[in-house]
Amino acid sequence: MIPHRDDDPTKRPVLVESSDFHEVTEIIAAPTETKLNTTWILLLMLSGSFLCLMVGLFGYLFWEGTGIWGVNVPVAWGFAIVNFIWWIGIGHAGTLISAILFLFRQKWRTGINRFSEAMTIFAVMCAGVFPAFHVGRIWVVYYIFPLPNQMAAWPNTRSPLFWDVFAISTYFTVSLLFWYMGLIPDLATLRDRANTKVRKFVLSVFALGWRGAARHWQNYERAYLILAAISTPLVLSVHSIVSFDFATSKIPGWHTTIFPPYFVAGAVFSGFALVSTLLIVAREVFGFKKVVRLHHIENMNKFMLLTGTLVGYAYAMEIFVAWYSGNIYERYAFWNRALGEYWWSYWAMITCNVISPQFFWFRWVRRNLIFTFILTIFINIGMWFERFVIVITLHADFLPSSWGYYRPTWVDWWTYIGTFGMFFSFFLLFLKFLPQLAIAEVKGVMPEASPHFHSHDSSNSSNSRH
Amino acid sequence: MSSTAHTPTAAARAPRVFGVLAEFKNPADVYHAAEKVRDAGYKKWDVHSPFPIHGIERAMGLGDSKLGWIAIFCAMAGAFGGFSLQFWIHRFAYPLLIGGKPLIAYPAYIPVTFEPGILFTAFGCLLGMLALNGLPRLYHALFRSENFKKATDDGFFISIEARDPRFDLAATRDFLSSIGGTHIEVLED
Numbered sequence: 001m002i003p004h005r006d007d008d009p010t011k012r013p014v015l016v017e018s019s020d021f022h023e024v025t026e027i028i029a030a031p032t033e034t035k036l037n038t039t040w041i042l043l044l045m046l047s048g049s050f051l052c053l054m055v056g057l058f059g060y061l062f063w064e065g066t067g068i069w070g071v072n073v074p075v076a077w078g079f080a081i082v083n084f085i086w087w088i089g090i091g092h093a094g095t096l097i098s099a100i101l102f103l104f105r106q107k108w109r110t111g112i113n114r115f116s117e118a119m120t121i122f123a124v125m126c127a128g129v130f131p132a133f134h135v136g137r138i139w140v141v142y143y144i145f146p147l148p149n150q151m152a153a154w155p156n157t158r159s160p161l162f163w164d165v166f167a168i169s170t171y172f173t174v175s176l177l178f179w180y181m182g183l184i185p186d187l188a189t190l191r192d193r194a195n196t197k198v199r200k201f202v203l204s205v206f207a208l209g210w211r212g213a214a215r216h217w218q219n220y221e222r223a224y225l226i227l228a229a230i231s232t233p234l235v236l237s238v239h240s241i242v243s244f245d246f247a248t249s250k251i252p253g254w255h256t257t258i259f260p261p262y263f264v265a266g267a268v269f270s271g272f273a274l275v276s277t278l279l280i281v282a283r284e285v286f287g288f289k290k291v292v293r294l295h296h297i298e299n300m301n302k303f304m305l306l307t308g309t310l311v312g313y314a315y316a317m318e319i320f321v322a323w324y325s326g327n328i329y330e331r332y333a334f335w336n337r338a339l340g341e342y343w344w345s346y347w348a349m350i351t352c353n354v355i356s357p358q359f360f361w362f363r364w365v366r367r368n369l370i371f372t373f374i375l376t377i378f379i380n381i382g383m384w385f386e387r388f389v390i391v392i393t394l395h396a397d398f399l400p401s402s403w404g405y406y407r408p409t410w411v412d413w414w415t416y417i418g419t420f421g422m423f424f425s426f427f428l429l430f431l432k433f434l435p436q437l438a439i440a441e442v443k444g445v446m447p448e449a450s451p452h453f454h455s456h457d458s459s460n461s462s463n464s465r466h
Numbered sequence: 467m468s469s470t471a472h473t474p475t476a477a478a479r480a481p482r483v484f485g486v487l488a489e490f491k492n493p494a495d496v497y498h499a500a501e502k503v504r505d506a507g508y509k510k511w512d513v514h515s516p517f518p519i520h521g522i523e524r525a526m527g528l529g530d531s532k533l534g535w536i537a538i539f540c541a542m543a544g545a546f547g548g549f550s551l552q553f554w555i556h557r558f559a560y561p562l563l564i565g566g567k568p569l570i571a572y573p574a575y576i577p578v579t580f581e582p583g584i585l586f587t588a589f590g591c592l593l594g595m596l597a598l599n600g601l602p603r604l605y606h607a608l609f610r611s612e613n614f615k616k617a618t619d620d621g622f623f624i625s626i627e628a629r630d631p632r633f634d635l636a637a638t639r640d641f642l643s644s645i646g647g648t649h650i651e652v653l654e655d
Binding site: 020021022025146152153154155156157158160162163166167170173174177178180181185188189191192193204205208209210211212213214215216217218219220221222223226227230231233234237241244439440441443444448449450451452453454 | 531532562578
């Protein structure tokens with residue numbers, strides 16, 4: 001999967017603490033093959049109840065209308081859009097790891113890519129429910145798609161809200177296809193280890209008859225490369241397009257050109273934070289320490305340091321431009337963010353997003369799991385506040401007569417908490433029933449996988465016929 | 467050398483030989499063996515490994531994958547479709563004039579030209595990869611071999627099919643043995 005540019009094993013960091021392919025298979029396949037564990041069942045029941053709560057609250061919304069949410073003029077976007085952007089941002093780490101790090105030949109990604117791709121898919125699902133229900137009349141949500149309808153009306157394709165529909169649905173579909181393609185060889189591995197008829201049948205169907213043929217691997221690797229190449233601009237486009245929802249409006253505090261890169265950096269920042277939060281737990285619980293090493297955690301922390309600092313730079317630049325523009329509305333928007341009625345959300349954002357990642361300058365912090373875990377939680381909270389601060393800017397725009405104060409209702413809060421139930425329900429099912437790490441890819445980055453490793457006459461081993 | 471334990475389903479039908487399967491110890495062995503199979507002039511054969519072995523396509527003398535052509539076709543079809551959809555909506559189906567802005571505002575069409583291009587390419591990659599590989603295929607003669615289950619774990623195999631013009635049961639078996647193959651099996655289709 002990953003071309004071996006440097007085949008000298010002594011020069012590379014040890015990504016897999018094993019020299020035996022079978023041991024890697026055992027480590028990764030084991031959680032899918034053991035009996036259901038009581039803790040897992042209890043956790044699934046817990047997150048399942050929150051999922052039910054979410055479904056129930058959406059049913060309530062369906063019945064009553066969006067009035068049960070705190071949204072109203074002037075803050076018509078509220079929690080729904082805050083949560084939408086937060087979840088979709090979290091999804092960005094998965095595609096970044098599977099696509100951009102692949103193109104940059106970052107071999108350490110193989111330890112964590114399956115895990116974060118799964119997270120991406122579930123996060124995008126959680127994100128998608130918010131704008132769908134935020135339209136108010138969910139039963140006519142198909143109006144957002146360019147479909148023939150009884151009114152012979154078509155959507156305005158020049159609107160960023162329409163671009164959003166395409167960006168999010170494309171992102172979800174491509175992430176799912178990418179994830180499934182990566183799963184095919186690993187499902188074949190599980191299929192060949194299956195010991196019950198039902199398990200063998202189901203896995204055989206989903207593994208599509210994969211038999212590890214080199215002629216197949218050749219097409220597979222090419223498909224993987226092209227998917228990575230197209231997912232790279234895709235991942236950058238998705239949050240850029242989400243930011244267009246704001247940036248193409250003329251609301252002060254929103255109408256800025258810094259939004260697309262700033263949103264993308266923030267998305268990657270929060271995505272890595274959640275991957276880290278979950279991975280630190282999973283590697284302890286499932287015993288993946290030989291495959292997901294401190295090196296992986298440290299690299300992710302470096303990413304958080306980089307993107308967190310970029311986000312901090314964006315905050316500073318926003319304020320500078322607001323001052324430099326000389327536009328009183330723009331100046332007021334930022335003054336009001338930091339010192340107005342919602343000052344607490346602004347400073348929570350600054351503390352969590354700008355200050356907390358700075359601890360990652362220290363190597364011992366980057367390699368300390370407890371510190372990392374706590375900081376990633378802070379970052380996740382901070383990124384939620386960032387979206388809150390941006391959306392809430394609506395509360396005081398041009399005319400003081402239309403100013404208002406937004407308060408989320410209990411339905412807002414519990415719907416948001418309910419989406420965690422949805423996320424963790426899917427995630428727990430993934431942890432139990434699918435290989436959490438990419439078995440074939442992890443084997444591929446082991447030094448033993450190189451055709452030169454066991455060979456003493458490597459000089460004539462790569463003679464080419466063409 | 468063990469021959470397969472399976473018997474043909476219909477007793478009247480004579481078992482057709484699918485080919486010969488041999489196991490190799492590690493990626494290096496299967497790589498060098500692949501070079502020898504290639505040099506012996508076989509065409510209908512394959513290497514099986516739990517992960518792609520770097521450079522094996524050269525050792526096997528394979529040409530380049532054709533998937534790129536499928537992908538570029540899908541990308542262009544998707545982008546063309548996305549752009550034409552928007553053009554058609556604004557020019558013919560539902561010209562919606564907003565603030566006197568132009569209907570055919572092609573810069574505003576870029577996102578929905580780009581996204582379908584990506585979407586179609588992704589489908590083209592996955593489905594094209596499966597089509598080029600002849601998958602999904604739930605039955606294959608290789609799955610008759612118990613030992614072949616290692617091909618998705620830690621085993622490295624070479625299979626030479628009977629439909630290869632150079633195939634000769636005894637000679638091919640001896641050849642695989644001579645290039646270092648072990649656990650040689652003759653598989654029936």
